[in-house]
Amino acid sequence: MTGPTAPSNSTGATHPLALAPVIAPPSTVDGFVREFLQNLNLERGVTLSASNPNDRYIALAYTVRDYLVARWLEDQRRQRETQAKGVCYLSAEYLLGRQLDNNLLASGLTDIATDALAACGIDIGELRELEVEPGLGNGGLGRLAACFIDSLATMSVPNVGYGIRYEYGIFRQTFVGGQQVEQPDAWLSLGSPWEFPHPEAAQTISFGGHTETYDDGGVTRNRWVPGWDVEAVPYNYMVPGYQNGRVNTLRLWSAKATNSFDLRVFNSGDYEEAVRAQTFAENISKVLYPEDSTPQGKELRLQQQYFFVAASIRDFLDHQLLPDFDLTKLPERVIFQLNDTHPVIAVPEFMRVLTDEKGMDWDAAWAITQQCFAYTCHTLLPEALEVWSVDLLGRLLPRHLEIIYRINEEFLVAVRERFGDDEMRIRNMSIISEFPERSVRMAYLATVAGAKVNGVAELHSQLLRDKVLPDFDEFYPGKFTNVTNGITPRRFVRLANPQLSGLITEALGGGWLTDMERLRELEAYAEDPDFRAAFAEVKAANKRRLNDVLLARDGFEVSDGHMLDVMVKRLHEYKRQMLKLLHIVTAYEGIVSGAVAASDVQPRTFIFGAKAAPGYAMAKRIIHLINAVGSVVNDDPRVEGRLKVLFPPNYNVTLAERLIPAADLSEQISLAGKEASGTGNMKFALNGALTIGTDDGANVEIRQLVGDDNFFLFGMSEPEVEGLWARGYKPSEFYQADDHLRRAIDLIASGAFSDGDKSVFEPIVSNLLYDDRFMVLADYSAYIDAQAKVDAAYADQDAWTRSAILNVARCGFFSSDRSMRDYIERIWHTPPSL
Numbered sequence: 001m002t003g004p005t006a007p008s009n010s011t012g013a014t015h016p017l018a019l020a021p022v023i024a025p026p027s028t029v030d031g032f033v034r035e036f037l038q039n040l041n042l043e044r045g046v047t048l049s050a051s052n053p054n055d056r057y058i059a060l061a062y063t064v065r066d067y068l069v070a071r072w073l074e075d076q077r078r079q080r081e082t083q084a085k086g087v088c089y090l091s092a093e094y095l096l097g098r099q100l101d102n103n104l105l106a107s108g109l110t111d112i113a114t115d116a117l118a119a120c121g122i123d124i125g126e127l128r129e130l131e132v133e134p135g136l137g138n139g140g141l142g143r144l145a146a147c148f149i150d151s152l153a154t155m156s157v158p159n160v161g162y163g164i165r166y167e168y169g170i171f172r173q174t175f176v177g178g179q180q181v182e183q184p185d186a187w188l189s190l191g192s193p194w195e196f197p198h199p200e201a202a203q204t205i206s207f208g209g210h211t212e213t214y215d216d217g218g219v220t221r222n223r224w225v226p227g228w229d230v231e232a233v234p235y236n237y238m239v240p241g242y243q244n245g246r247v248n249t250l251r252l253w254s255a256k257a258t259n260s261f262d263l264r265v266f267n268s269g270d271y272e273e274a275v276r277a278q279t280f281a282e283n284i285s286k287v288l289y290p291e292d293s294t295p296q297g298k299e300l301r302l303q304q305q306y307f308f309v310a311a312s313i314r315d316f317l318d319h320q321l322l323p324d325f326d327l328t329k330l331p332e333r334v335i336f337q338l339n340d341t342h343p344v345i346a347v348p349e350f351m352r353v354l355t356d357e358k359g360m361d362w363d364a365a366w367a368i369t370q371q372c373f374a375y376t377c378h379t380l381l382p383e384a385l386e387v388w389s390v391d392l393l394g395r396l397l398p399r400h401l402e403i404i405y406r407i408n409e410e411f412l413v414a415v416r417e418r419f420g421d422d423e424m425r426i427r428n429m430s431i432i433s434e435f436p437e438r439s440v441r442m443a444y445l446a447t448v449a450g451a452k453v454n455g456v457a458e459l460h461s462q463l464l465r466d467k468v469l470p471d472f473d474e475f476y477p478g479k480f481t482n483v484t485n486g487i488t489p490r491r492f493v494r495l496a497n498p499q500l501s502g503l504i505t506e507a508l509g510g511g512w513l514t515d516m517e518r519l520r521e522l523e524a525y526a527e528d529p530d531f532r533a534a535f536a537e538v539k540a541a542n543k544r545r546l547n548d549v550l551l552a553r554d555g556f557e558v559s560d561g562h563m564l565d566v567m568v569k570r571l572h573e574y575k576r577q578m579l580k581l582l583h584i585v586t587a588y589e590g591i592v593s594g595a596v597a598a599s600d601v602q603p604r605t606f607i608f609g610a611k612a613a614p615g616y617a618m619a620k621r622i623i624h625l626i627n628a629v630g631s632v633v634n635d636d637p638r639v640e641g642r643l644k645v646l647f648p649p650n651y652n653v654t655l656a657e658r659l660i661p662a663a664d665l666s667e668q669i670s671l672a673g674k675e676a677s678g679t680g681n682m683k684f685a686l687n688g689a690l691t692i693g694t695d696d697g698a699n700v701e702i703r704q705l706v707g708d709d710n711f712f713l714f715g716m717s718e719p720e721v722e723g724l725w726a727r728g729y730k731p732s733e734f735y736q737a738d739d740h741l742r743r744a745i746d747l748i749a750s751g752a753f754s755d756g757d758k759s760v761f762e763p764i765v766s767n768l769l770y771d772d773r774f775m776v777l778a779d780y781s782a783y784i785d786a787q788a789k790v791d792a793a794y795a796d797q798d799a800w801t802r803s804a805i806l807n808v809a810r811c812g813f814f815s816s817d818r819s820m821r822d823y824i825e826r827i828w829h830t831p832p833s834l
């Protein structure tokens with residue numbers, strides 16, 4: 001830690017301690033012990049001997065915090081002073097994972113804390129397991145936001161992440177009779193030691209009402225007269241960089257009833273109504289919508305979106321800027337990055353604040369807005385492009401609707417100037433769509449307003465330009481760009497896989513964790529038999545560790561000598577868990593029909609992890625079928641234990657950190673053109689799993705980097721998919737033509753996995769045979785062939801290990817540090833920071 005900078009002593013303080021702006025405890029075991037015991041006494045009100053494990057966990061968390069706070073306050077002070085250009089990352093989701101280990105690692109305190117607790121007779125490992133991860137996201141999109149803020153802090157880039165502090169995060173998944181049952185995720189119930197609530201800094205956020213014009217000294221101006229409001233209370237989280245002394249901020253908003261709202265009703269003597277009003281207000285941040293890649297057209301969701309972006313913009317303008325800041329200079333001071341369309345209502349809000357509240361004229365405000373926002377698109381699925389009905393927007397945010405109309409009007413004038421009165425094109429490009437009901441296309445609004453629009457992998461960005469927004473690409477040359485996603489190596493390599501990290505450091509020395517291209521140096525080690533043996537031993541140790549975790553968690557055992565074949569991600573038809581399942585059923589059917597001797601089968605354990613959106617019936621049925629196949633296959637003596645299917649419930653970041661380092665094979669088998677990027681694929685490759693995958697999302701780039709020899713490619717390419725649709729896809733023809741496929745589907749249809757009941761999985765079977773939107777049957781035979789190659793390759797363990805090492809060596813590109821460098825260079829243009 002560097003010494004304190006001279007404070008501006010405006011308090012009249014004279015004591016030397018008060019003159020230091022920040023105070024951190026000494027970084028020694030004794031210092032840590034003292035701080036920890038003090039926190040137990042002062043914050044928990046217990047002695048060590050009277051404390052329970054949760055007391056100890058919370059006191060430990062407070063202690064780690066105490067070390068980081070000093071730097072955090074200092075970084076905030078410096079940012080206020082320098083007013084350096086920073087990034088406001090607007091995201092409705094942050095899938096953070098556990099905080100304790102990450103914060104220990106970032107602050108360099110892991111060993112000190114471990115020793116200090118041991119000296120108090122406490123095993124830090126036990127406390128670690130008590131932390132409930134904040135599951136404030138659904139899947140890849142929310143995890144990406146968490147990786148990005150980690151990288152920005154590690155690269156010392158000024159950044160505030162803004163989002164929502166959901167009281168209930170993503171549901172906890174349990175299985176009852178093999179079917180998903182959702183439990184509420186009360187992650188706050190035992191206390192949340194990583195957050196700093198600031199009720200005194202609450203913002204009032206308004207909704208409803210009407211708009212009006214008024215005369216302002218001869219100028220007609222607009223204003224919004226809202227109907228009701230809620231308070232947005234900020235909760236700050238520290239986002240420490242990796243051992244660089246930098247601490248950025250994540251600011252999550254929680255909804256609370258406003259006092260005026262309460263008082264008015266209380267004073268009228270209606271207690272019940274007052275409580276109802278409070279519940280209504282607080283509902284806004286009550287629960288995360290558990291949909292992944294399909295929007296839910298819920299009014300409450302729009303309330304959530306506006307709630308958090310309005311609070312964030314106000315927070316930035318009123319509290320991050322110096323009081324006399326010249327607003328025309330905003331583009332030199334900030335970029336708001338829109339993580340998908342969820343925060344896009346920030347665009348009209350920003351315009352409203354600049355024009356209605358700050359008195360700026362429209363054209364000037366629009367010019368600034370177009371430089372201060374950038375938009376990341378995360379999908380290609382047409383059903384996932386968010387729209388809001390004009391009716392709802394007009395009721396909830398009437399002034400914003402007017403602003404959107406004006407943006408659209410001026411945009412369409414410009415389109416006409418450029419393309420002539422091509423009504424078809426005008427209709428296609430309008431931010432307002434007319435069918436099936438009048439609504440606002442949020443992705444179009446973001447594209448018109450954003451300085452840049454990026455996709456999240458090369459293929460995705462190309463398809464975005466060619467297929468989703470081609471008119472916009474033509475209209476705005478240079479606006480579209482790509483930034484391939486990444487993952488933070490701190491969490492997904494260093495923390496998740498300490499043994500591999502140790503092996504890499506032994507080989508390369510330190511420094512690689514923040515310079516992942518250096519992993520290239522491991523290529524030479526792939527040729528070294530000793531290194532291969534050590535690498536294989538790390539994989540084996542990770543499997544044993546996973547065995548312990550799954551045994552304790554779910555009573556599952558991971559058999560020795562099995563290939564670990566892992567498919568973990570949200571359950572969605574486009575990701576094609578069904579294809580994986582057909583492979584398993586085919587392998588099983590081969591054994592029970594006698595076509596294949598069990599003793600000839602390469603032993604494999606298939607692991608699934610997946611939550612289905614509670615309202616997504618087909619996804620839930622597929623979960624049921626996976627569990628049903630698992631219980632039959634695992635218990636059938638004819639299989640001789642050579643195939644096992646494990647489906648630990650409640651896949652989350654914590655489980656990902658245990659599963660991925662143990663995996664041999666990574667399943668990335670979406671239909672080409674459907675997965676925007678994927679980030680799970682990157683986590684696996686960097687942990688030395690080989691990928692079996694389609695040419696989709698970032699798989700394309702993984703394969704290009706690791707080479708065809710170290711990747712199992714199969715299936716149709718995106719143009720081939722389009723070609724098959726154009727010719728007319730009939731899944732039943734594939735069923736008829738392929739014996740293995742027919743037998744697998746027939747086995748499911750026969751009730752073999754449902755105690756003879758043919759009706760349970762009939763909807764899955766008929767969906768595959770007569771609809772199959774994601775072309776599972778068309779890719780089946782290529783997939784089975786590729787899996788045979790996997791088996792053959794795995795038989796040569798040494799060659800497999802060599803490939804696994806090359807995967808690690810060549811995937812440094814997928815560090816989210818690299819993603820951040822690309823954003824800075826292509827989109828943000830933030831200068832290098834101190």
Ligand SMILES: *Cc1c(COP(=O)(O)O)cnc(C)c1O
Nearest residue numbers: 139140569652653656678679680
């Ligand atoms: C990385 C991650 C995801 C994203 O996985 P994909 O395979 O890219 O869909 C989802 N959930 C969790 C918990 C993750 O860590």
